[in-house]
Amino acid sequence: MKKRILITLAAILVICLLLAFLQTLVIPKYADDKTKEGSLVSEYYAEAGGHDVLFVGDCEIYESFVPAVLWEKYGISSYVRGSPQQLVWQSYYLLEEMLEYETPNAVVFNVFSLKYGEPQSEPYNRMTLDGMRWSSSKIDAINASMTDEESFIEYVFPILRFHSRITQLTSQDFKYAFGSPKVSHSGYLMQTGVDPQTDFSKGRTELDYEISDNAWKYLDMMRALCEENGIELILVKAPTNTMKYWWHDEYEEQISEYAEENRLSYYNFIPLAGEIGIDWSTDTYDKGAHLNVYGAEKLTEYFGRILSEDFGIEDRRTDASLSEAWDVRLESYYKERNG
Amino acid sequence: MDKLLAILNELHEDVDFTAETALIDDGILDSLDIVSIVTEVYSEFDVRIPPEEIVPENFNSAQALWELISRLDEA
Amino acid sequence: MLFTSYEFLAFLAIVLALYYILPKKTQWAVLLAASYAFYALSGIEYLAFIAVTTITSFAAARLMGRVSDGEKRYLEGRGEELSKEEKKAYKAKKKKRRFLILCLALALNFGILAVLKYTAFAVVNVNSLLHTFGAETTLTVPSLILPLGISFYTFQTMGYLIDVYWAKAEAQKNIFKLALFTSFFPQLIQGPISRFSDLAPQLFGEHKFERKNVTYGLQRILWGYFKKLVIADRVLIAVNAAAESPENFGGVYVFLLIILYSVQIYADFTGGIDITIGIAEAMGIRLAENFNRPFSSRSTKEYWNRWHITMGSWFNDYVFNPVSVCRPMLAISKKSRKWFGKKVGKRIPVYLATVITWFLTGLWHGAGWNFIVWGLLNALVIIVSQELEPLYSRFRKRFPRLCASWGYGAFASIRTFLLMGLIRSLDVYRNVPLTFKMWGSIFTKFNLPELLSGGISALGLGLADYIIIVCGCIIMFAVSSLGKERSVRDRLYNRPVLSWCLCGALFVAVILFGAYSVGYDASQFIYNQF
Numbered sequence: 001m002k003k004r005i006l007i008t009l010a011a012i013l014v015i016c017l018l019l020a021f022l023q024t025l026v027i028p029k030y031a032d033d034k035t036k037e038g039s040l041v042s043e044y045y046a047e048a049g050g051h052d053v054l055f056v057g058d059c060e061i062y063e064s065f066v067p068a069v070l071w072e073k074y075g076i077s078s079y080v081r082g083s084p085q086q087l088v089w090q091s092y093y094l095l096e097e098m099l100e101y102e103t104p105n106a107v108v109f110n111v112f113s114l115k116y117g118e119p120q121s122e123p124y125n126r127m128t129l130d131g132m133r134w135s136s137s138k139i140d141a142i143n144a145s146m147t148d149e150e151s152f153i154e155y156v157f158p159i160l161r162f163h164s165r166i167t168q169l170t171s172q173d174f175k176y177a178f179g180s181p182k183v184s185h186s187g188y189l190m191q192t193g194v195d196p197q198t199d200f201s202k203g204r205t206e207l208d209y210e211i212s213d214n215a216w217k218y219l220d221m222m223r224a225l226c227e228e229n230g231i232e233l234i235l236v237k238a239p240t241n242t243m244k245y246w247w248h249d250e251y252e253e254q255i256s257e258y259a260e261e262n263r264l265s266y267y268n269f270i271p272l273a274g275e276i277g278i279d280w281s282t283d284t285y286d287k288g289a290h291l292n293v294y295g296a297e298k299l300t301e302y303f304g305r306i307l308s309e310d311f312g313i314e315d316r317r318t319d320a321s322l323s324e325a326w327d328v329r330l331e332s333y334y335k336e337r338n339g
Numbered sequence: 340m341d342k343l344l345a346i347l348n349e350l351h352e353d354v355d356f357t358a359e360t361a362l363i364d365d366g367i368l369d370s371l372d373i374v375s376i377v378t379e380v381y382s383e384f385d386v387r388i389p390p391e392e393i394v395p396e397n398f399n400s401a402q403a404l405w406e407l408i409s410r411l412d413e414a
Numbered sequence: 415m416l417f418t419s420y421e422f423l424a425f426l427a428i429v430l431a432l433y434y435i436l437p438k439k440t441q442w443a444v445l446l447a448a449s450y451a452f453y454a455l456s457g458i459e460y461l462a463f464i465a466v467t468t469i470t471s472f473a474a475a476r477l478m479g480r481v482s483d484g485e486k487r488y489l490e491g492r493g494e495e496l497s498k499e500e501k502k503a504y505k506a507k508k509k510k511r512r513f514l515i516l517c518l519a520l521a522l523n524f525g526i527l528a529v530l531k532y533t534a535f536a537v538v539n540v541n542s543l544l545h546t547f548g549a550e551t552t553l554t555v556p557s558l559i560l561p562l563g564i565s566f567y568t569f570q571t572m573g574y575l576i577d578v579y580w581a582k583a584e585a586q587k588n589i590f591k592l593a594l595f596t597s598f599f600p601q602l603i604q605g606p607i608s609r610f611s612d613l614a615p616q617l618f619g620e621h622k623f624e625r626k627n628v629t630y631g632l633q634r635i636l637w638g639y640f641k642k643l644v645i646a647d648r649v650l651i652a653v654n655a656a657a658e659s660p661e662n663f664g665g666v667y668v669f670l671l672i673i674l675y676s677v678q679i680y681a682d683f684t685g686g687i688d689i690t691i692g693i694a695e696a697m698g699i700r701l702a703e704n705f706n707r708p709f710s711s712r713s714t715k716e717y718w719n720r721w722h723i724t725m726g727s728w729f730n731d732y733v734f735n736p737v738s739v740c741r742p743m744l745a746i747s748k749k750s751r752k753w754f755g756k757k758v759g760k761r762i763p764v765y766l767a768t769v770i771t772w773f774l775t776g777l778w779h780g781a782g783w784n785f786i787v788w789g790l791l792n793a794l795v796i797i798v799s800q801e802l803e804p805l806y807s808r809f810r811k812r813f814p815r816l817c818a819s820w821g822y823g824a825f826a827s828i829r830t831f832l833l834m835g836l837i838r839s840l841d842v843y844r845n846v847p848l849t850f851k852m853w854g855s856i857f858t859k860f861n862l863p864e865l866l867s868g869g870i871s872a873l874g875l876g877l878a879d880y881i882i883i884v885c886g887c888i889i890m891f892a893v894s895s896l897g898k899e900r901s902v903r904d905r906l907y908n909r910p911v912l913s914w915c916l917c918g919a920l921f922v923a924v925i926l927f928g929a930y931s932v933g934y935d936a937s938q939f940i941y942n943q944f
Contacts, residue, residue, distance in 0.1 A: 011914035167878035374738040374764045378747045390736040391580030
């Protein structure tokens, strides 16, 4: 009898270990050029703490604001916690999680995702949520994000979701089984290519421009969370505006009105693109949908002045230990930027 | 009884119905055979075997079947 | 709630825990609560239907029971005074009364089933008839709900009623216990169809926790999931692809489809039954086996004794036998003997009953011509092989060594497998003329080179999938062959290390190779830039 129990326990242990190993193999590594964005959320933990400004939002945030530039030009220590198609409730819970590690002076949120009021896409959910460490914020984020076809347990045991990749494993899956290479610079995902914008036509009309109650709810929650912690919440809209991702006037009106009502600062950079100095023939890598590094640097420089002059974020370059950390980051930033 | 054996032998010439005691359990008789037997019994003995009596115990041997027919004839 | 959902696994774990933790006396109540919870989770509006079946069956059985009891008491008290004829007349009167009660209950319950399941089908056919005769009117096709498992629970419960009528079962005195018999959740969706006298004592009895039962049950459940998730649900992708665009997949693809669909339905159905029987076994309840290595059958008749056994025996006991020995049929038999001679006349009632039974079997499977034609073709094959039996018999006598050889057995099994598969493909296309056309294409354009030169991947499965399917089939075949003499679980029971290795491997295989979750279609998981 005793022997039987021992065998049972040993067997269960072996099976669990085997499954755990298989799980590390089949989980996507998000290391190649096409899916790098999936690594963004998890990279925060290595740099958590000591930031003056935190950014949250979708691709428009992690392709537009460069923490390295903010430090180099203004001595502002910042981190961008963006992820592809990050929806407003995901931004909220990511922020809530970050506030467990640190309390910044300001939080910047890109408003484009407010047009979505419901869970959108399973793969993007996974890209945003899988990178979070387990916490009540992650649990809430999962519950707020799941599409109908998803199950919570597949977040707990990702092998249940990704098991079918077992027949399509590549060398990357073995190479990065126990850790992927760093893809971002403090959350900024660098794009050095140039693909000019030539088509400036307006976006098609949509069925419904009304920002949903669900989206407002999480924006309200984000505002309250910042208020509680004495953090300035700043809303921004990246300067990009293409037919596919068109920022309709109706959205602009609703956001402006909300910002005014709640005395929030809101910067729509679309009309300011000229003033910032963005040149759509050189400053985008995908025909105007997103900025490349040259455009992002210009925008960051412009926004950094606002942060330090209008919001009084202090220059901390005199802080020796902080400077040391940022020197390393700057070096790696310029290494990638200048090839 | 001889008449019954004649009916059975007509269905399966190669089976010794006086000796077999597991006609159903061993799969010698199938459902089509059973129905043939019931119709034959009806036309030969004028005894109708109702569906609830079509159970293996009544058809496993010629003897059991004979007892069934006698019982039904009496009632 | 599907067997293959996370919710069901959680539900099952909770039910099993409660079943053994709570006092043994309440075990049946746990099962009843679990069954109704299971049913309600599948669709709360369905509860009304199963409740109606339960209540009417309970009442009808009790009434029949009361008539029988009264009859017994009367005969015991005054038996001496009555003559044989008077007794007979009295019994016949009482039997008639019970028969009336039975008919009312059957009419009501089969009526519900018929209305819900067949109204739309009937209306569509009436419409096309009207059109044929040039009528302008078109009746609207109603869309009625079809409660989960209604075909199964109606049949199981009506079997109980008929058993009570035949005095093979006692009328259940507790309506809640009958409710459990009607709704026992593991078998609610797909059977097996149990008999009251087998199942009821087990359902209402007390079962103490026994390691062997639970081990066997869990092993069987795991095996069922392997068949369902790794094999059936993967093959299903190819079956659906071929069925959805028959114009692209004619000829050799039809042949391939027949084999794939046979594999799919075998793995899916027997796997589901394995899960059902395994759950019951883990609770100490033994359900009737529904399959007995069906693809080893050498004839259609044998196949139907091995495939979906409980349904076959239900139709045999409650349709085929009563129909073939009912008085009108016996009268037909007598007349046909007079007209066609003894030899031919003898067969007419048997074959008539065969055709009726298979027509109803087809109809039971679904409301559609394809199911009816499927049933009738089965009847045809059975009758033809019955007619050819003397020929076979002579052949066997002339070549006894050949017929006893392994090769001949394999040939007969493959022949039966293909024949059954061919008929079964009606179920894939769900369209009778189309199916016949596709059968024809097997002979007119057998485009084997196209299949071999990469066409096989057009069915939506990759090389890895085919490898998994083939390996899965080999494992199924091995397990089935090993189990012929002594069940695999018996062989493993006293070898815990080997047992754990195999079960562990099976479990990992289900997790890794199962065709479940959104992830299955790997092509879904391609990101675009955002």
